[in-house]
Amino acid sequence: MDTVEKKIFGLVAAFKTTPAVYHAAEKVRDAGFKKWDVFTPFPVHGLDHAMGVKRSTLPRMTLCGGLLGFMTGCLMTWYMNAYDYPLIVGGKPFWSPIFPFPVHYELTILFAAFGTFFGMFIYNGLPRHHHPIFDHPRFASAMDDTFLVLIEAEDPHFDAEKTHSFLSGLGGQDITLIEQ
Amino acid sequence: MSHSVEGVHTPSREVMAQVAPVPMPTHPLVSNNRDFHWVTEKICRIVEDSTPRWWWVCFGVSAFLALFTFAGLTYLVSTGVGVWGETRPVYWAWDIVNFVFWIGIGHAGTLISAILCLLKQRWRTSINRAAEAMTIFAVCCAGIYPIFHVGRVWFVWWLLPIPTSNSIWPQFRSPLEWDVFAVSTYFTVSLLFWFMGMVPDLAVLRDRATQTWRKYFYGVLAMGWRGSNRHWSNYEMAYLMLAGLSTPLVLSVHTIVSFDFAVSLLPGWHTTIFPPYFVAGAIFSGFGMVLTLMLPLRAIFGLHDLITPYHINCMCKIILATGSMVGYAYSMEFFIAWYGANPYEGFAFINRAFGPYAWAYWIMVTCNVISPQLFWFKAIRGNVALVWGICIFVNIGMWFERFVIIVTSLANDFLPTSWNYYSPTFVDIATFFGTFGVFGTLFLLFIRFLPLMPMAEVKAVMPQADVHGKAHTLNVEN
Incomplete structure (x- = not known):
């Protein structure tokens, strides 16, 4: 019935x-x-x-992605160039927050975009x-x-x-x- | 209109009577008062109608041209980088010239989709999609060069931060490594933005599809989009966020490309003006390419109601503005070369204008500084054939700009004993012209299978889309 x-x-x-x-x-x-x-x-x-x-509330995903990207960039450049295999190049420091900043910057944007893009589909329950x-x-x-x-x-x-x-x-x- | 001026956001009638506002003259973004259905039909038919003969002709020519790139690269890899024209002291030439040329072209697509979105330039909607496609395909063409100019292309993955068997990591103190991150991020974010913008339009094509393969093709790509307003709310926020992220991204990409030169110590490269100068030049060349592509498409598909003279006028003004910035940068470079009192720097610039490559320098100045100044005249901005011709000059001029910067600075450096005159080989030339074939092939496939214009965005800026039915008359809140 x-x-x-x-x-x-x-x-x-x-x-x-x-x-x-x-x-x-x-x-x-x-x-x-x-x-x-x-x-x-x-x-x-x-x-x-x-x-x-x-x-x-999607901007929260963007923020999380951006923060994660920035930290990934810092950790990655430090680990690779200063910790795991330090190489002396041109007498420059092994790591500094300044010279690899373009890498940190790009990864911040990349991960923030991932957060936004995938966040939008997750929020909307798509693909369905x-x-x-x-x-x-x-x-x-x-x-x-x-x-x-x-x-x-x-x-x-x-x-x-x-x-x-x-x-x-x-x-x-x-x-x-x-x-x- | 059918609904009177009422509601919470509008001032009362008495206030309006006192102020007596004059309607702002606004340019209709879709002319001839078309309705929503007309837009859907117009755009979807481009994809759904049978393949026109011109498409096959263009596709054949493009694919044939693309073979030159494949042949050139095959010869390069099988023989060695000596098949290119690079010799002492010019070890960077057409490969990096073409890389910067193509990546610069891409910048207009992101400018239109991101920066003009943040600036609420609503005319961007009809050219947005094709310009973004142009960005992605231009970055594909650009990517060929750094990948192959490493010489041993099978080791190109050493640029990526993945562990190699000799356990040496990428070297983040080099601007070339920054470039790897900038360009790959740019490509990825542009692709995501392009695809996300397309999802609602792919859903339209899905629901109109009659053939089975189309139902599957568009059905999978449309991600199950159903136009729910609760979804649109998140979607529009995501769009705004991606626009906000792409804006600093696009400015950073050409900044970092310019670091490849500016961070070195070579006279002619080692200048602080490079980042803004490169970004302005990139947007300038990109708009040249957008108009080069869109004006023929407008004529072929009869898109005159969607790309109106107002749209072309706006783009011409951007070319004029960025072209003037580029002209300013050229003169400022000269001034600083003199004012800086460094004899090497001074020589590098005198040599550019009057040395062995003077011909290239004056082609650059004619195309980039003089030709866009014609856009001061309204009659020229209104003449589609002239606009197209000037845009071709812009494309040529911007290629020569990169050639002038890169080759002249290297060919006549510190020691006259090491000077040389660089000429490209046939392999250089074939590989470069072939990339236009690669680009054309990808762009033609895009026209044929994906929605050329963002239907949803175009509809949203039409007067009928206004919920108070008053966009035609006057926007009193502002």
């Missing part, structure tokens, strides 16, 4: 313009939904605020092979010029009928039930 209900992933409404989806997102946020999302073909500026999405939204009949146009608002069935406020009428009240078109 529960097979049918468990299969529902959520309700999806389509919007044609950026202002329409922006105002719809504000109302979904104000209605207290938590497990919901908007699918847009490009980053819509201001939509984070309308959805109540907080500023991304499949997601229920891919089954939506208009998903291809959501990558083109349509905006989709999804309210997941797992949200405590979700109710198939009430949410359906709520979404159509917001001006959403083509309201579709998608399955898990």
Whole structure:
């Protein structure tokens, strides 16, 4: 008996313009939904605020990567040129924080970029092979010029009928039930 | 527009009436009032339509040209570095000239994707992707030279910090070792930035794909991107962070390249002006190459609504600015050579302008200092054919700049008994012209299989993308 209900992933409404989806997102946020999302073909500026999405904490990954890179650079140049195999070259010191600084600098940037790049995909749970939204009949146009608002069935406020009428009240078109 | 001026960020109507602001004249970045779907169709069709005949012709020519590089390198490795024209005292010549030339070209791509992003220059969006691709392929071409000029190419991995059987580590007191880190970091970060920018567009191609191989190819590359706004939030932050990281990176790469020369004690190389001078020159040459590539593509694919005269105008102004900086650097070098009162330094510069390589010096000055000054005239900035022609001069001039700096300083150094006149051999010439084939082949493959312009970014700067529907009229918050 529960097979049918468990299969529902959520309700999806389509919007044609950026202002329409922006105002719809504000109302979904104000209605207290938590497990919901908007699918847009490009980053819509201001939509984070309308959805109540907080500023991304990704810069922490960048910082961690950068610090790790700088320390790797310092340790590496010191270990190789001053500890493991010290060579006298031009009467210069075996190690100093100054002359190998270009190496430290580049490794700081390299590791910070790794932190940012991989952090972005980890934060977003990507790569991911499949997601229920891919089954939506208009998903291809959501990558083109349509905006989709999804309210997941797992949200405590979700109710198939009430949410359906709520979404159509917001001006959403083509309201579709998608399955898990 | 359909939505009136209202909301938290806008001043009240009374204030607006008192101030009576005049709308800022803004240039539309996509002309003819196109919609989102038009952008998707325009860009995706380049990849999806059947391969045009010109593409096969260009690809054939490029691949043939690339064979010269392969033949030149094969001959070099099988015979020895003596097949190049380097002789006493010029032991660094076309190999390093071509390395600096190609790596410099790459710099415009990073400037467009990173520095112009931080400066909120929204016109960069339509040229961003192709310029980044140009960066990556230019760095590939540049990389050939340091790898092969070590002589015994099978030992090139000794440059990397990995333990070798004789347990000697790389020597971090040498600027050449700094270069290894700078260039490899530059290539890696540029590649990550390029790929990350492409993910949303690859998802568009994935969802439009009809053939199975395309579904797999774009499906794998798109990483399961679904355009979720919660993802866009992290994505945009990552984009900003990478832009912020690439900015000091791109400035450091050519700085460190210039250290290869500036840290030595040779008159003509040992100057403190080199880092900023090299960076300006790199951006100058890179924009020359961006326009050299984009103007034909614009004509072939009919991208006139996406690369508008305004875009070309902006790029010409950057060429004018950086070209003037390069001209200033040339004159400042001369001034310091005189003012510094070092006879060797003074001679090196007089010799550049009036010595055996004067022909190269004056080609450099004509192409790099005089030709970009034509961009002061609006009529010239608006004439696409003239712009393209001037950009070719910029490319030629910047190659000669590196030749002049490197070869003239070495050929006539401290002792006249050791002077010599350097000429390249056929192997030098074939290997260098072949790299244009390598670059062309990679760039043509990029045009054919990957999205030429960042659709998502172009859409985001269109007036329809504004959530208040008012970008067309006036931005009152500012």
